[in-house]
Amino acid sequence: MSDLPLAELDAFAAIAKLRSFRAAGKQRGVSASSLSEAMRRLEGRLGVRLLNRTTRSVTLTDAGQRLLDRLAPTLGEIEAALDGLNSVRDRPAGRLRLNVPGIVARCVLPDIACRFLKLYPEIVLEVTSNDALVDVLAQGFDAGIRYEESLQQDMIALPIGPRSQRYVGAASPGYIALHGAPQHPRELVDHPAILHRFASGRMQAWAFERGEETVSVTPVGRMIADSIDMEIAAAKAGLGMIFTFEDFLRDALASGDLVQVLPEWEESFSGPFLYYHSRKYMPAPLRAFVDFVRAEGRGAEGRGAE
Numbered sequence: 001m002s003d004l005p006l007a008e009l010d011a012f013a014a015i016a017k018l019r020s021f022r023a024a025g026k027q028r029g030v031s032a033s034s035l036s037e038a039m040r041r042l043e044g045r046l047g048v049r050l051l052n053r054t055t056r057s058v059t060l061t062d063a064g065q066r067l068l069d070r071l072a073p074t075l076g077e078i079e080a081a082l083d084g085l086n087s088v089r090d091r092p093a094g095r096l097r098l099n100v101p102g103i104v105a106r107c108v109l110p111d112i113a114c115r116f117l118k119l120y121p122e123i124v125l126e127v128t129s130n131d132a133l134v135d136v137l138a139q140g141f142d143a144g145i146r147y148e149e150s151l152q153q154d155m156i157a158l159p160i161g162p163r164s165q166r167y168v169g170a171a172s173p174g175y176i177a178l179h180g181a182p183q184h185p186r187e188l189v190d191h192p193a194i195l196h197r198f199a200s201g202r203m204q205a206w207a208f209e210r211g212e213e214t215v216s217v218t219p220v221g222r223m224i225a226d227s228i229d230m231e232i233a234a235a236k237a238g239l240g241m242i243f244t245f246e247d248f249l250r251d252a253l254a255s256g257d258l259v260q261v262l263p264e265w266e267e268s269f270s271g272p273f274l275y276y277h278s279r280k281y282m283p284a285p286l287r288a289f290v291d292f293v294r295a296e297g298r299g300a301e302g303r304g305a306e
Helices: 006-018 021-028 032-046 062-090 102-119 173-179 185-190 228-236 246-255 284-296
Strands: 051-053 058-060 094-100 123-129 143-146 156-159 164-171 192-196 206-210 213-217 220-225 241-245 259-261 267-270 273-276
Touching: 006 021, 006 032, 006 051, 006 058, 006 062, 021 032, 058 062, 094 102, 094 284, 102 123, 102 143, 102 246, 102 284, 123 284, 143 284, 156 284, 164 206, 164 246, 173 259, 185 206, 185 213, 192 228, 206 267, 220 228, 228 241, 228 246, 241 246, 273 284
Parallel strands: 094 123, 094 143, 192 220, 192 241
Antiparallel strands: 051 058, 143 273, 156 273, 164 241, 164 259, 164 267, 206 213
16 A cells, blocks of 8 residues: 555545535645546555545545544644645744855854844854865755855855955064065065965965066965964064955954055955855755845845846
């Protein structure tokens, strides 16, 4: 009996309860004739008559009554389970898992996440900070946030946060007083540097641009770290030049603990994107977050956006 179609059993239960093919068909949005055919198939598979049919009435046979008595609780549990899925689909509740780079976790996402969670108190947000590009689905995440050059072509990408960011160079006033400020990026090879190592082990060259001219420099590291806090502390202590997201250095620059160098060579780039695999069958928490981000960034164009 395990190969019996659930739809036919459910149709049988509806007909038996309403004692009418017409009424059951109206309730289910199908024709009475299609239900009659379904019952013929079911009775054929079982080898027993379940319903007595006349032009005026539908009654249960003894076998039909026994089947209905056994089916009713099971079908009720199935209906409750499906209602639960509908609730998960339609109501913004549950867990939302995001994988984001360190700059986003520190400088972009906090304000957005806090306002989002206040709006949706039944959503639990789980954020993992990781600078490497990962397969979000394979790693168990609902979505990720990355910069444009790291996005795969089959992803749907939606702008999130600032639409433009910058890398800036800086050093402490004491360092500048002792060693002088570079006048061109190529002079950085003569200065010790505070370098950042990504989780992959990669250290990024420092790239500068001014008009049509671009320069890439690989300075000598005085300190190499994977912690921006450690790197900023080293720069404040006068151990060398630092080159990183302006967002990381904003407070130190505002306080005067660091001084910007080569400001005319600042490199600007587009801000981050929320990315995910598919618009179809999105979990309710992700759908709510996508709608929230889209509403905040109205006018900003994404890739593959709905």
